[in-house]
Amino acid sequence: MPGIVERSRKKSPWLFHINTGSCNGCDIEIMASLAPRYDVERLGCVLVGSPKHADVLLVTGPVTRQMYPRLMNVYRQVPEPKAVVVVGSCATSGDVYAGSHVIEGPVDVNIPVDVYVVGCPPRPEAILKGVAEAVQKKFGG
Amino acid sequence: MTLAVMFPGVFVLSLLYSGFDRKLHARMQRRVGPPLIQPFYDFVKLMNKERIIPAAASPSVFVTVTALAAASSMLGASVLMTNLVMEASFVGDIMLVMYLVLMTAALTMIGGSSSGNPYGAIGFSRRVGMLLGYEVPMLISLLIVSYRSGLTLSFYDMVAAQSIADVVLAFSPGAALASLVFALCIPAAAGVVPFDIPEAKTEVAYGYLIEYGGPYLGLLKLAKEVTNFTLSLLFFTLFIYAPQSFPVVSAYNEWVNLLFILVGALAVYMVTITLPRTLFARMKLGQALRFYVWVWALSLVSAGLVMVGY
Amino acid sequence: MSEPKEIEFEYSRLVVPFGPIHPALKEPVHFKVTVRGEEILDVDLVLGHAHRGIELLAQERNILQNLYLTERICGICSHTHTTCYAQAIEEVKGIQIPERAAYLRALIFELERVHSHLLLLGVMAYEIGYDTLFMQIWNMREAVLDLFEEVTGNRVHHSMNVIGGVRWDLTPVMALRVSRVADGVEDAQRRIRTAFMDRTVKKRLVGVGVMSRADARASCLVGPTARASGLTMDVRKDDPYAAYSELKDDYSVVVSDGMDAMARVDVRVRELAESVNIIRAILGRLPPGEIRLKESPMRAVKVPEGEAVSRVEAPRGELIYYLRTDGNEGLRRLKVRTPSQANFAGIRQMMVGGELADVPVILASIDPCMSCTNRLTVVDEGAGRQMNVGLDELRRRRASTS
Numbered sequence: 147m148p149g150i151v152e153r154s155r156k157k158s159p160w161l162f163h164i165n166t167g168s169c170n171g172c173d174i175e176i177m178a179s180l181a182p183r184y185d186v187e188r189l190g191c192v193l194v195g196s197p198k199h200a201d202v203l204l205v206t207g208p209v210t211r212q213m214y215p216r217l218m219n220v221y222r223q224v225p226e227p228k229a230v231v232v233v234g235s236c237a238t239s240g241d242v243y244a245g246s247h248v249i250e251g252p253v254d255v256n257i258p259v260d261v262y263v264v265g266c267p268p269r270p271e272a273i274l275k276g277v278a279e280a281v282q283k284k285f286g287g
Numbered sequence: 288m289t290l291a292v293m294f295p296g297v298f299v300l301s302l303l304y305s306g307f308d309r310k311l312h313a314r315m316q317r318r319v320g321p322p323l324i325q326p327f328y329d330f331v332k333l334m335n336k337e338r339i340i341p342a343a344a345s346p347s348v349f350v351t352v353t354a355l356a357a358a359s360s361m362l363g364a365s366v367l368m369t370n371l372v373m374e375a376s377f378v379g380d381i382m383l384v385m386y387l388v389l390m391t392a393a394l395t396m397i398g399g400s401s402s403g404n405p406y407g408a409i410g411f412s413r414r415v416g417m418l419l420g421y422e423v424p425m426l427i428s429l430l431i432v433s434y435r436s437g438l439t440l441s442f443y444d445m446v447a448a449q450s451i452a453d454v455v456l457a458f459s460p461g462a463a464l465a466s467l468v469f470a471l472c473i474p475a476a477a478g479v480v481p482f483d484i485p486e487a488k489t490e491v492a493y494g495y496l497i498e499y500g501g502p503y504l505g506l507l508k509l510a511k512e513v514t515n516f517t518l519s520l521l522f523f524t525l526f527i528y529a530p531q532s533f534p535v536v537s538a539y540n541e542w543v544n545l546l547f548i549l550v551g552a553l554a555v556y557m558v559t560i561t562l563p564r565t566l567f568a569r570m571k572l573g574q575a576l577r578f579y580v581w582v583w584a585l586s587l588v589s590a591g592l593v594m595v596g597y
Numbered sequence: 598m599s600e601p602k603e604i605e606f607e608y609s610r611l612v613v614p615f616g617p618i619h620p621a622l623k624e625p626v627h628f629k630v631t632v633r634g635e636e637i638l639d640v641d642l643v644l645g646h647a648h649r650g651i652e653l654l655a656q657e658r659n660i661l662q663n664l665y666l667t668e669r670i671c672g673i674c675s676h677t678h679t680t681c682y683a684q685a686i687e688e689v690k691g692i693q694i695p696e697r698a699a700y701l702r703a704l705i706f707e708l709e710r711v712h713s714h715l716l717l718l719g720v721m722a723y724e725i726g727y728d729t730l731f732m733q734i735w736n737m738r739e740a741v742l743d744l745f746e747e748v749t750g751n752r753v754h755h756s757m758n759v760i761g762g763v764r765w766d767l768t769p770v771m772a773l774r775v776s777r778v779a780d781g782v783e784d785a786q787r788r789i790r791t792a793f794m795d796r797t798v799k800k801r802l803v804g805v806g807v808m809s810r811a812d813a814r815a816s817c818l819v820g821p822t823a824r825a826s827g828l829t830m831d832v833r834k835d836d837p838y839a840a841y842s843e844l845k846d847d848y849s850v851v852v853s854d855g856m857d858a859m860a861r862v863d864v865r866v867r868e869l870a871e872s873v874n875i876i877r878a879i880l881g882r883l884p885p886g887e888i889r890l891k892e893s894p895m896r897a898v899k900v901p902e903g904e905a906v907s908r909v910e911a912p913r914g915e916l917i918y919y920l921r922t923d924g925n926e927g928l929r930r931l932k933v934r935t936p937s938q939a940n941f942a943g944i945r946q947m948m949v950g951g952e953l954a955d956v957p958v959i960l961a962s963i964d965p966c967m968s969c970t971n972r973l974t975v976v977d978e979g980a981g982r983q984m985n986v987g988l989d990e991l992r993r994r995r996a997s998t999s
Binding site for chain 1: 617648665739967
């Protein structure tokens with residue numbers, strides 16, 4: 147019954163958040179989206195603690211040299227089908243850190259990205275919209 | 288035959304109860320929360336994901352454990368439900384149910400330790416510690432119920448005995464302590480805060496669940512949810528439900544009776560599983576075990592009281 | 598530092614890696630925790646995962662661009678970084694900011710302290726499994742973030758500071774809203790205090806991560822972490838900056854003798870009340886006038902050669918900036934010593950002897966900001982020593998050149 151599977155994937159996207167060296171602004175806004183005001187759980191999203199449980203990978207931060215192998219490792223551990231959402235301007239393009247010699251490029255140089263949520267930091271509503279769009283794009287019809 | 292039919296029924300009910308639990312938890316935190324059928328979406332999604340087995344794990348153990356855990360928990364719940372619906376029972380079925388619940392816990396522990404991840408090993412050792420704490424008091428309180436129902440080991444006879452005696456065990460002296468003991472053991476058996484030490488999210492990154500993804504995780508979560516359902520149902524029917532005490536209900540036909548039981552079990556689920564999860568912080572292993580020493584003592588006291596005749 | 602315990606049998610030791618990706622840690626840091634059962638025997642710390650080369654980048658950019666660069670060293674204490682930086686530059690240029698600007702800087706400073714402490718208290722509740730308290734506290738924090746958005750235009754990374762003053766002014770309507778939020782915070786902190794007195798919470802926090810006063814001083818802890826071990830140190834009182842010299846009598850430094858994680862949490866809760874006092878004093882005494890010096894950005898960027906040391910009291914402790922300008926538009930050197938860097942020195946002592954379950958609790962109690970903590974240390978392998986410069990040395994050098 148393909149309809150049910152698709153619908154379930156859209157209704158239950160589990161998020162895993164990885165910080166590749168960001169300033170914390172975006173990470174705080176991601177945590178704020180759990181708070182009662184934005185409440186991401188009503189969309190069925192749960193912030194899980196292991197990449198193996200996740201559907202959507204939220205990446206923040208310009209990829210620092212130390213975090214680069216970890217990012218690749220985590221990306222491989224997320225089971226298919228998966229979506230990657232890049233949160234924040236420094237993950238999208240480097241922001242103020244562009245040109246630094248310890249940054250391994252923005253995220254899309256390393257892994258395929260589905261949705262970019264720009265802002266420094268983006269608001270929780272923008273992050274929610276980014277997740278919803280990624281889910282629609284990757285899992286939906 | 289009825290047993291096989293019960294499997295889907297148990298599946299639907301357990302996931303529904305889990306949905307109620309998440310909704311109530313969210314509402315108590317002043318959030319909106321997921322829709323009630325969210326666990327169904329979660330299950331279907333998980334079953335359709337890619338299967339990943341860690342390289343350091345032993346594949347046969349790793350995989351079979353999940354299927355066995357789900358199967359044994361569903362069997363336990365189905366036995367219980369079948370006996371309720373058919374109003375029949377066989378000797379020792381209550382022991383079978385308890386054994387299956389214990390088996391589920393043991394299987395999940397083995398799965399965690401077979402994953403080759405140090406967090407899984409820690410989860411395993413913590414779970415062993417917790418088992419020491421809650422398993423025996425639960426058994427003692429069940430034996431007390433059996434004693435009060437005329438030393439029978441069959442489930443429906445116990446329920447029937449209460450209805451004849453017209454006494455609700457949870458409110459009668461002696462056995463009231465036994466019901467308290469059982470209620471205190473439920474959060475640990477269900478693995479919720481304050482006793483979710485083996486699968487603490489912030490300490491050991493889910494403990495034994497850490498390496499499971501996709502369909503394996505789906506089966507393990509199902510096992511957990513069915514266990515919770517079994518425990519609440521057991522508590523309600525053995526300790527609170529006595530048809531004679533609710534004459535309004537027993538006057539109707541058996542389907543209304545069944546509905547009443549299910550609603551009562553849901554209420555027990557909310558009180559023993561959702562409320563502690565929302566209101567308390569997690570304990571450390573040493574503190575939890577010290578708490579369960581008191582529960583042991585309580586259970587022995589209540590056994591003593593019942594033996595003497597109260 | 599405590600000596601490692603005597604271990605008779607090796608087989609029961611397990612090295613558990615914590616991080617850099619872990620549900621308890623929102624930021625990357627790596628611990629190798631050696632445990633036997635649940636007891637912690639040793640902790641090894643590996644920092645540097647968020648190293649972005651900011652100090653090197655600062656040398657390639659001009660003064661104004663560095664204002665936005667330093668802001669993004671950390672998302673939680675961004676205003677403190679820009680204040681410290683702006684003060685250092687103003688000191689080199691020898692300019693004095695208007696009084697109203699100083700008061701507004703202090704106002705946003707205290708609001709940031711409130712939001713940072715609320716954040717930490719919520720995170721602490723989350724670490725001990727108390728999700729409900731985490732949700733409630735972060736809900737209260739949203740009111741403060743709304744206020745930031747009204748006054749400065751953004752919830753995080755306010756960019757309130759410019760060289761020579763602040764960017765936005767406070768209208769009377771906004772001032773009223775600020776005072777109402779301050780009342781809400783005061784009410785909230787009372788409720789938070791009660792919540793943290795709950796029995797299950799106390800069991801997790803009391804007696805965990807103990808650090809005596811002598812050890813705290815020897816490890817050079819700063820901020821609320823040090824104040825919870827009995828040390829009275831607060832840059833706002835010891836070395837006043839912005840408007841704090843005039844606000845001396847409106848608040849008191851919160852010190853506790855608990856020495857454990859509970860004391861650190863308690864210090865921060867009480868500091869919320871003190872911040873509210875400061876905010877009320879600022880609103881009451883806000884002087885009229887300009888909010889920034891009238892200077893075009895082209896003129897602002899030209900800074901004479903010189904060096905400066907600037908200190909502020911960030912929510913986590915003492916933040917020190919040293920910078921040296923090159924006479925053109927850029928910096929020859931920027932050195933940042935963040936409070937989290939200092940507080941990490943005490944981690945090993947706090948953790949050894951505790952339980953594995955205490956690791957996230959202890960970590961959260963020192964309020965680490967990993968993105969502030971990544972610096973390079975130059976090690977001279979030949980001579981076998983590290984090249985460190987102390988604060989007195991910096992002061993001496995500044996006095997000799999300027």
